[in-house]
Amino acid sequence: MKRKSRIKNWLTGACALLAAAAASAAPYPSQPVTLVVPFAAGGMTDVLARQLAKTMQGQLKQPVVVDNRTGAGGVIGGEKVARASADGYTLLVTTTAHVVNPAITKQLPYDTEKDFAPIAMLARTPNVLVVNPAVPAKTLQELLAYAKRSGSLSYGSAGVGGTTHLSGELLASRSGAPLLHVPYKGTALALNDLLGGQIQASFVDALTAIKYVQSGKLRAIAVSTRERNPMLPDVPTIAEQGVPGYETEIWIGFYAPAGTPPALVERLNALARESMSEPAFIKLLAEQGTTPGDMDAAAFREYVSAEIRKWGDIVRDAHIVVQ
Numbered sequence: 001m002k003r004k005s006r007i008k009n010w011l012t013g014a015c016a017l018l019a020a021a022a023a024s025a026a027p028y029p030s031q032p033v034t035l036v037v038p039f040a041a042g043g044m045t046d047v048l049a050r051q052l053a054k055t056m057q058g059q060l061k062q063p064v065v066v067d068n069r070t071g072a073g074g075v076i077g078g079e080k081v082a083r084a085s086a087d088g089y090t091l092l093v094t095t096t097a098h099v100v101n102p103a104i105t106k107q108l109p110y111d112t113e114k115d116f117a118p119i120a121m122l123a124r125t126p127n128v129l130v131v132n133p134a135v136p137a138k139t140l141q142e143l144l145a146y147a148k149r150s151g152s153l154s155y156g157s158a159g160v161g162g163t164t165h166l167s168g169e170l171l172a173s174r175s176g177a178p179l180l181h182v183p184y185k186g187t188a189l190a191l192n193d194l195l196g197g198q199i200q201a202s203f204v205d206a207l208t209a210i211k212y213v214q215s216g217k218l219r220a221i222a223v224s225t226r227e228r229n230p231m232l233p234d235v236p237t238i239a240e241q242g243v244p245g246y247e248t249e250i251w252i253g254f255y256a257p258a259g260t261p262p263a264l265v266e267r268l269n270a271l272a273r274e275s276m277s278e279p280a281f282i283k284l285l286a287e288q289g290t291t292p293g294d295m296d297a298a299a300f301r302e303y304v305s306a307e308i309r310k311w312g313d314i315v316r317d318a319h320i321v322v323q
Contacts, residue, residue: 028264032063034090038077038097039158040186041068044205044290048122048252048276049093055275070185073097073161075108082110086117086259088268093122096250097162099307103315104161112308117256117265118301120272121293123285124251126225127167128209128232130218131201132194140222140241143201144177152178156190156202159183163250164190164203166314167224173318174243194218205250206231206289224248231289248314251293253304262297269297 033056037049046068053064069077074097084090092098102112110116129140137143147153157165160183172179182199184190187208194202195217203224204212210231212218222238223229226247238246254272256265275281276292285292295303 028088028267029060029062031089032065033060033088034065034067036067036069036077036081036090036092038069038071038074038092038094040070040188041066043158043187044123044125044207044250045093045095045252046186047207051278051281052093052122052254052272052275055278056271059271059274073101073105073159073165073183075101075105078112078116079109081255081257082115084257086257086261088256088260088264090257091119091268092116092255093252094255095158095162095252096307096311097159098253098255099304100161100163100166100311100315102308103312104320113305115258117258117260118304119254119256119265119297120269121295121300121303122252122254122272122276123207123290123292124249125206125288125290126223126229127163127203127248127250128206128213128223128229128235128289129167129171129201129203129221129238130194130209130213131221132197132199133216133219134197135200135219137221138219140236140238140243143221144175147177147179152180153201154180154182154199156182156184156194156199158187158190159185163224163248164205166311166318166320167203167248169320170246170248170314170318171238171243173320174246207285208288210288229289231287253300265297269300 035049035053037046039045049066053066057064069080074094081090081092101108137146155168165181168179168181187204190202193199206229213220220232220235222241223235224238228237273294282292
């Protein structure tokens with residue numbers, strides 16, 4: 001009986017190993033793919049992720065699900081992907097916050113450079129400094145003067161560590177204006193309070209901001225990039241309104257866990273670039289002041305590495321306190 005039991009156990013184990021081997025040998029993808037977005041639904045990151053999911057699902061013939069894992073400035077969603085298997089089934093779509101977090105967070109639960117494989121840049125856009133129409137300012141200098149007279153000006157962001165947060169911190173450090181940061185779990189939540197008057201201002205990605213500016217629900221004060229945005233030609237940059245050298249930009253990146261096979265990274269890069277270059281989507285992005293990304297995986301990997309160092313310098317120069 002003992003011998004039969006041993007044989008049975010051996011056969012069970014062998015079957016399990018064969019099943020695992022068969023699964024690992026299955027062509028990619030053989031199961032649903034999850035795109036983790038570490039911010040709330042409705043913002044720029046979510047819009048791009050859902051466009052990417054639509055393209056991937058059509059090409060890969062498997063369900064591609066967007067999973068909004070909010071919190072901690074993108075860290076919660078990032079950790080989920082960093083700890084996932086490097087098999088292409090759990091991927092990350094996130095903002096510039098991903099490369100800023102190493103500079104502002106003392107103890108990240110992952111290494112931003114070592115624990116992720118950069119796949120592709122999806123899109124880039126300026127931040128727009130917008131205010132509730134009740135705020136008595138139409139130019140940056142009027143807004144800064146109002147903040148100084150009032151003792152503070154509250155501005156919302158999509159979360160601690162993103163460019164919508166650091167754009168305000170950099171402006172405060174360069175201008176001396178008392179700007180009070182109010183973090184939210186995503187752009188949509190910050191906009192709700194801005195529209196309702198609970199906060200006075202916000203830095204918002206152009207893709208999201210333009211429709212509110214054009215409808216008159218929000219007033220655009222300045223754009224954060226070096227040059228004006230074609231969709232907001234009458235809105236001056238922060239630099240040309242008396243803060244020389246000021247420049248920030250938001251971009252959305254696509255990542256896999258470290259160790260993902262290079263051939264799979266290249267395949268996903270091709271899918272991402274195809275998705276962002278669909279004519280109807282390019283038109284949509286252009287109408288909202290946003291440019292699609294078009295880097296190969298190697299170029300994007302180098303870009304991510306450079307951005308980590310760049311934002312580290314900005315955080316240091318702006319004397320931002322590490323959380």
